[in-house]
Amino acid sequence: MIDKRVGKRIKERREALGLTQEEFAEKLNVATNYISTIERGASFPRYEKLVLLLNGLQTSADAIFCDVLDNCSEYKASELSQMLDGLPSEDKKRILGVVEFMVKQAKEDM
Numbered sequence: 780m781i782d783k784r785v786g787k788r789i790k791e792r793r794e795a796l797g798l799t800q801e802e803f804a805e806k807l808n809v810a811t812n813y814i815s816t817i818e819r820g821a822s823f824p825r826y827e828k829l830v831l832l833l834n835g836l837q838t839s840a841d842a843i844f845c846d847v848l849d850n851c852s853e854y855k856a857s858e859l860s861q862m863l864d865g866l867p868s869e870d871k872k873r874i875l876g877v878v879e880f881m882v883k884q885a886k887e888d889m
Contacts, residue, residue: 783820784846790818792836792843807835 793803793814800818804811809828816822817832824832833840841854863871 782847785823785843786818786820788843788846789832789836792838793818796836803835807831 845851
C-alpha cells in the first residue's frame with residue numbers, strides 16, 4: 780500500500796527548496812506528472828528514482844520516511860532540536876519542560 784505521508788514529505792521538502800513541480804521534474808529529467816503522482820501518494824518510485832528524488836531534494840531517507848518508520852526517533856529528536864534552536868529562551872524552557880514531564884509520565888506508566 781502506498782503511504783501518502785511519504786508523498787507529503789517529498790512535496791514539503793521540494794517546496795522548502797523553492798522549487799515548483801516543473802522545476803524539480805526538469806532538474807531530475809522526469810515528467811512533471813511523475814512528480815505530481817509521487818507527491819499525491821498515487822504511486823511510489825522505484826529504487827533508482829527514489830535515490831534520484833532524495834538526492835534532488837538534498838535530504839536523507841530518514842527525513843522522508845520518518846512518519847512511516849517505527850524506528851526513527853533519533854531523526855525526530857534531531858528535527859525537534861533544530862526547531863527549538865530558533866525560539867526565544869523562555870519558549871525553549873517551556874517546551875522542554877512539557878517534554879520532560881511527558882517522558883517522566885511515560886516511564887512511570889511502564
